[in-house]
Amino acid sequence: MSSTKKGHLSQLSLGGLLITLGIIYGDIGTSPLYVMKAIIGEGMINADILLGGVSCVFWTLTLQTTVKYVLITLNADNNGEGGIFSLYTLVRRTKVKWLIIPAVIGGSALLADGIITPPISVSSAVEGLRTFYPSINTVPIVISILFVLFFVQQFGTNFLGKFFGPMMLIWFGMLGILGGLQIFENIGVFKAINPYYAYHLLSLHPEGFFVLGAVFLCTTGAEALYSDMGHCGRKNIRVSWIFVKSMLLLNYFGQAAYLIPFEGKTLKQLGGANGNPFYLIMSDWFQPFGIVIATLAAVIASQALISGSFTLINEAMRLNFWPKVTIKYPTELKGQMYIPSINWLLFLGCIVIVLHFEESSNMEAAYGLAIVLCMIMTTTLLNYYMITKRIKWYFITPIIAIYGTIELSFFIANMKKFTHGGYVTIIISVLLMTVMFIWFRAKTISKAYTKFVKINDFKKVLAELSEDMSIPKYATHLVYMTNAGRTDEIEEKVLYSILQKRPKRADIYWFIHVNILNEPYKTEYKVTEILKEDIIRVDFNLGFREPTKINIMFKEVVKNMVKNGEVDVTSRYESLNKNNIIGDFKFVLSEKFLSNDSNMIWHEKLIMNTYFFIKKLSLSEEKAFGLDSSSVKIEKFPMVVNPPEIIGMKRID
Template sequence: MSNHKDLQKLTAAGLLISLGIIYGDIGTSPLYVFKAIIGTEGNNLSLPISQTLVLGGVSLIFWTLTLQTTIKYVVITLRADNKGEGGIFSLFSLVRRKAKWLIVPAVIGGCALLADGIITPPITISSAIEGLQTYYPGLPTMQIVIAIITCLFIIQQFGTSLVGKAFGPIMFIWFTMMGVLGIMYIAQMPMVLKALNPYYAVVLLTSNYNAFIILGAVFLCTTGAEALYSDLGHCGRKNIQISWIYVKACLILNYLGQAVWLLQREGQQVDISKQNPFFMIMPEGFLIFGIGIATIAAIIASQALISGSFTLIAEAVRLNLWPKVRINYPSEQKGQLYVPSANWLLCAGCIGVVLLFQHEARMQAAYGLSITMAMLMTTILVSKFLQRRKVPAYIIGIFLAVYLLIEGTFLLGNLHKFLEGGWFTLSIGFLLFVVMWTWHIARKIKNRYVKFIEIDDYYNIIKEMSEDESVPKYASQLIYLTSANFNSEVESKIIYSILQKQPKRADVYWLVHVDVVDEPYKSEYEVDHLIPGKLIRVDFKLGFRVEQQINLLFRRVVEDLVKNGEVDITSTYKSLNKHKIVGDFRFVVIEKVLSRSHNLSFYERVVMFIYSYLKRVSLSEERNFGLDLSFVTVEKVPLMLTSPETVKLTRVV
């Protein structure tokens, strides 16, 4: 849009906004990463603290943030911007013409990110609230977490633009606090800085039989990396890249500070249920304030994931990868939207996570596995983007080899979590995949049986019927929504509706086609006068992030055409015409119903069976296109899977 170039400018406001809406997830990771690294299964006591474990853990964190977050996302993936927008569906829109199979990694990645949106709020908020148990042992943290999550989802419908303005300063305080706390402990043991040497990471991985389990814990430090790319459109590449320098420095300083606190207890076992290293490096008098700031940061992180989930669903709807659902726009802020159905499904999922796992330590088992899948899918799509940009094949090969190895290793490191809780997020992701894939395939099956005909064969009869006063006038202006991509074609069912299914005389017939294009905010139209003054086709080219309010868009087109003298919409009834009264408009939406047939394979019948249920809970076509229902006629027509010529039937006397 017009502010795309403004977003790419490096500004203080842009840097602050980046801190507020992008780094919530990755910025709250220090709350639980070291707990996960030193923790043991089914026991509140940690592994015995050793230099190998602690220094190796910090080294793995540093190099994971460097290779995975900095190089892959901040340096490489942020360049894959779609007119300033980022995210896995924006990336898919950029490369989908390269190969049809790219729909698979796009859908898997999108589902994995949505599943991540269900586990992130519970684990981050629980991590912060459980810090209160240091002050109040036995505090019912689970009930507090559920109350915060419930309130968070309730306020979504009112918009978060006002609250969002405070996110930047609060997150700046959060990161600065973490950095300062880290420096205070590093000063006590400067030797901890040697952990930045990758040697210690290699030593830990080669000397510990729990290496893969430790890798699964380390991966939690980079789980918010996808948000860097998803929120590209809100902040701009330069603001994200510069703000990341500060964020990464504060994160590393805090991890090093936690490492010092642990090294001071070398040889001991820490009760991680009561002594979270993150809170232990806080001065005692500051602890209650630190917990308060951590809680607010956790809520901000959750808000970012929820908003990201709404954007994902909205994009999936526009790309025909999700059932049509209601999408509201609670404020004028760009990118600010609310999807009621997704909101309450996410709310139920988050509360279900809290009730199922109860404590943050147990939630860690469900965290990380799905997001690893999303990162792998992004790697595949980015490689196609690099190919599109004519990057040399050997560089693309190196990129794929390095990141498939890194993320494949992390995937193996997270596989042990499947039985401990990873099954939950994978199950959610699988259900989401079934919905997306069913909607996509069902549309392809239906389109296979839509018959298109040459419209110019019907020019004369349409013109004659429009002037035939023996046919009752159906409407002054009659508008049909068509899926025909070419001006020369139209669905046979539209011609059938006009000429045979209650012949419909009108002064002017309109064909309206909506083409969802790869650019996110494109909003253009073309007009083709097929029969001057009688049959007009309007083609809308709308970006995958543009709301498809066809009622308003079509009205704007008609106003432009009237102003230019290209069309006359004055009523032709004599009594109304002399007073220059505008004629009536009526939309006709043809709903294609698939008739029962044995021609479909078993797989296709299963898809259409699931689709029929999804169709019941989705918005109707007329509501999805924002049409005024008092001026809409819906006609259901069957899609014939078997032509009459192929039916064998013998007449007997």
């Protein structure tokens, strides 16, 4: 992202605050649709549970969301970018290898959250129709709304994005007004700010501790505050959160104030088929408007999760956690992307959730368990981040101890949901974790068994090959992608391809290396002339959020080199040279396959076989690098891991 644009987004402004409302707070902002309903459950309304529950909500939003995320975690920015993978790129410099585990678990749990949030938000909003049509089946309506939402992703959401901010401003204003009107009738509900009521519920009430599983739903969107920091900037998030938190608390306290006088009754007795406190606090004349506004807010919340999932997968690919998949850029807006495979995978997951659970109240059981895992993983990485910043241990220890205790308590409380639906998001998370682990581990194994040689040892033979007229010219410019991190090294298989597989004569040999940086946005390159007018290496240093468009980037590099007089790209063919025709460029990519001669232990073999199977389903190398397929040659090389010992063959006459 350009420094100008990043600077603009980071500045505190009314426009920035409005954009922040539309992008950041969809998930946490729609929580009032279902939190109080989940706290009460199917049982009778109990004043102790209501006051204790709303007290827990207040202190959860204060300690977990405000202090941990808004005040502490937002400081762990990677050049303005946030999110669990950005945090991982900051702490992986410590060389603590096992930190890959919390990064993968956290990223997988966040993606699983992207599958459950759209169904529960949209279902909760649409179920408001039961006020007018008690027997209506909301499932087809929910699926229709989700289909339209996922379908429009391919066209970009630039236009819709301008609508999100004002719409969420209306939503939060509505939350505050509705809640405030109820509090005015029962001002005593504010006594729940006293943490005693939370303590009383958790320690003395038989089911009190497990109410935390419902309370946790009020902060499920906190991770999004951190993940989307790059879109809006830290200052805009911190200032807008004051307004958002105030409106949320007014609504939560307002719902509690309305319900307390009805102690001993059930929600169904109060509201029939639509026994949701969120809609019960609305006047009858306003309910149609409330349902429409709630549905639009739920769609915006879903959009935020979808866009966040695209960003997360893009980062995962760059960090070798996910197979290469097609990425499209539907608008000119920087950072906006569309990943077809992830889009429809999320849609399929959402449909399965809707059909399986049908009701939003059933979905509440599946919600929260995965995201609390993500929060625990963020706390783990945050611990190491603070260590890298040389923060004193007597500051780190209490912070990690407090949030470790809070999140572990939420995790234990949410485990009660496991058999009631929590298993769904855990299964999804485990599947995503498995793909990430296999992909990363396979890349590590592959790298460990890649042989590199010193390029200086082959300069002479490459120069002579370039002048050898007895060999037909393969290309004017022959380009190889290399994984060699050092400029004086090259893979043995590259030289095998040039010299032995079929001798490839070219006027200039180019070696291109892509280095993924620990920072999000950077596009730099370095040119190393290994042998004048014969061997040139180009190293691209790209941020982990930058698209890999090698074709365009390489053309720009060559153009600048020609302009500086560093290279002559005119064709060396006599007839073309005298007419100043640019020479042809040929890219050669190597594609590995697992050799039958590999001698691996069973789990490595399982990992590599699964890796190559997934690779067949993922994007081809030339498309992943953004190359013109008409100028690319794919060569297959056997990957031999732990080759067997030499067989002692005996010659006989």
